[in-house]
Amino acid sequence: MTNLEIASHFSELASLMELHRENPFKIRTYQNVNTTLKKMSTEVADMSAAELAAIKGFGAAVQDKIRQLNETGEMSTLKKYQDMTPPGIRELVKVRGLGPKKIRVLWKDLGVESIGELLYAINENRLIELNGFGLKTQSSIKEKLEYFNRQRHKYRYASLEPVAMEFWELIKALTDVKVKWSGALRRRAQVIDKIELVVEHGFDNSILNNHEIINVTSNSAFLIDGMYRENYSFEIHIAPESLYYSFLAKMTGSDTYSARLKDIDSADSEEEVFLKSGLTFWPPELREEIHFDQKFDSSELIKEQDIKGVIHAHSTYSDGFDSLKALALHCKKQGFTYLGITDHSQSAVYAQGLSIESLEKQWDEINQLNQAISDFQILKGIESDILNDGSLDYPPEVLSSFDFIIASIHSVLNMDIERATSRVIKAIENPYTSIIGHPTGRLLLARPGYPLDFEKIIDACAANDVSIELNANPYRLDMDWSHIPMAVEKGVMISINPDAHSMRGVEHIKYGVLAARKGGLYRSQCLNTLEVDQFLKQLKK
DNA sequence: GTATGATCATACTGCTTGCTGGTGCAAGC
Structure with missing residues (x-):
């Protein structure tokens, strides 16, 4: 287990x-x-x-x-x-x-x-x-x-991904025809209600009858649906003869998007379908309504390996599981060149937030570790609570001592849109704020988060040289990817942050990158693709 | 149920908010 x-x-x-x-x-x-x-x-x-x-x-x-x-x-x-x-x-x-x-x-x-x-x-x-x-x-x-x-009956991408992979492998083992993910799953939507597959014409739909963990509820020449392992709905779409790639492309894109694709007989790839439909080929995650008429250079889209620094991580100084040293060594081993440690600030009592005395102790340890670990740098950061009135919870002389500050809301999550927006804007206007953390406070499938006027938030970030976090925790993925084009247009940089509470938590960066790609983020628009010197320079701009 | 300091007893994140019932409590982080 x-x-x-x-x-x-x-x-x-x-x-x-x-x-x-x-x-x-x-x-x-x-x-x-x-x-x-x-x-x-x-x-x-x-x-x-x-x-x-x-x-x-x-x-x-x-x-x-x-x-x-x-x-x-x-x-x-x-x-x-x-x-x-x-x-x-x-x-x-x-x-x-x-x-x-x-x-x-x-x-x-x-x-x-x-x-x-x-x-x-x-x-x-x-x-x-x-x-x-x-x-x-x-x-x-x-x-x-x-x-x-x-x-109800919806799944976060990260929890469905391994099950969908398992289901795909199971189906592939039962047939010789081509099988691929499709629908919201293939578009890497953050919340998904079923596993969708497209199979090539010639799929024998009787092979699923009487399977021990696949329960078929309806079975026709074009569509099979049912339940996998009791609680995962699935749909298997069977492509018409010689239209596999056209069908796959259509079943992957959102409705309006797919309507632009033509039926291309005997295409050898999705790329060919796009080309012959007069469209630029886009990776599946971008095939959403909001990108309809935008232009992308898909070679510039951010990839996991573009991320140079791990920003937003908690150690045993506050509510993290692993020590600062263990975290730093782990990040270095994973190929990152810097770690921006951001334990909780003093008002986050429930998370053992750091008093000013504990901060000084942590800074001493960071100095020692930076001496001891070569080709790697630990930056002194903090996840500072945004208090009710929008202020940060250390005095200015303490705030000015950090390399960077993530300002996040952790309390009073029920303000109306006006109060919540002006609270966040006040935090953005604070001269010490570098990044706004998980801006809406949402938890996918659990809590909608407080309402925000996102355009105003982005404008304030642009005016104050503040970046916005895309919190990569699969429960958050906050900011939402749909706001990325607006942020990018106004020159606001996005920081893809794992909000790691252990070494393993660093892995969440991959979900943040998937969400960022959905928003069409280029590597040049992501703060922590910068090497450490540029990262610090960008903050001080 | 666990950790701690002394062998069984004692303490265990704490503060804010909003609702309800006129001060106390549930829920959240």
């Missing part, structure tokens, strides 16, 4: 125990196990018993539960709490903004046992009779449930 899978078991256990009012310290322990597992760079399945026992917060009971998961795929304690909780209530626990205390009241006092029943009760105005509930709480719960329902 992977760390992420194990982590989700502990996270569910903690939530269910909270719902059943168990010992809060046990709950805290399981929540900590969840966060630790998500940050770790080594799979616990590959670790020895002694190595597992050495991890802080992993005592005998936790080790035992991990062992059980790895050996049987199940955890008996979790099973016990699952059996005590109706399935609909277990689903409610996953809705953001609705905590265990409120859910318990809804379940025990109102008798609600599912999302559907809860929405019905809200429509009958029945929540306001409950203790601790009022009209505002009722309508905010309704909003959150509706958002949750809209996002």
Whole structure:
């Protein structure tokens, strides 16, 4: 079992125990196990018993539960709490903004046992009779449930990618004809609802019947759809004879885009289809509406290997899993030439944000490491919280000591568009701000983020020489790729940042690069494709 | 349930916000 899978078991256990009012310290322990597992760079399945026992917060009971998961795929304690909780209530626990205390009241006092029943009760105005509930709480719960329902049965690209790869390999092994990804998956959309494949004419659609992990729900001469491994929808489109590449190109692009492509008989490649349709060939990720009439030089598009520096990473000084030294050595080994370390600032108490004293300690260590590690540089950065009024949370004399500053919002995420926009603009106008971090605060499929007037944000960045982060964490991918053309047009540089909380987190850069390519970003428009000297020079411009 | 300092007992990120009910609490980061 992977760390992420194990982590989700502990996270569910903690939530269910909270719902059943168990010992809060046990709950805290399981929540900590969840966060630790998500940050770790080594799979616990590959670790020895002694190595597992050495991890802080992993005592005998936790080790035992991990062992059980790895050996049987199940955890008996979790099973016990699952059996005590109706399935609909277990689903409610996953809705953001609705905590265990409120859910318990809804379940025990109102008798609600599912999302559907809860929405019905809200429509009958029945929540306001409950203790601790009022009209505002009722309508905010309704909003959150509706958002949750809209996002159901969708996947973030990073979580679907390995499954889609596995499915593609499985189909390829069953047939001799050509098979390729298509649709939103091939366009590398950040949120996707199904795996789509295009297969060449001649595909024998009976081979999927009675397959143990593929469940076909409808099967015609042109389209097969069904479920893979119980919870992944798929569609297999069968190309008409001699039109494989035309069909593939059409099934990959968005609707309006595909309408411009012609049926080219017996084409040997997608490039030929584009050429004979009178269009420039674009890689799949760019085949979206908003690029319709734009011109791109696809050889200039950013690639993963163009990124020179790892910007935005957390170490054990705040809430990261790995030490500063381990992170730096890892980045060097991966071929990067610099690391911009950005632990949390002092007001981020929940993430052990750095006091001024801890900052000085970190700077001493950075100086020593920079002496010791050759051909590599660690830059002194910080992810400074943007406070409610838009100010940063260190005094100017401290802010001026950093090599660069990422300013991000981590609290009060519910401002309206005017207040949120002016808050961010004030942070952009701060003379010490270099980069605006995860600008909208969204979490894909979980939280929409606060509303922002993005044009004003981009204008303010252009006026103040501030770059915008494309946070590469697959849950964020924030800024959204669709805003990249506007930023680029106004000369604002984009920094593709992993927001790494461990060595492994550095890998997320690849998802940021995919999103940046969707936005049509060239390597010259990306801040951290610059070598370290140019990077620093660009900041000081 | 775990870590720590002393052998069983004790402490465990903390602050802000907004809602509800007239001060306390849930939820979020």
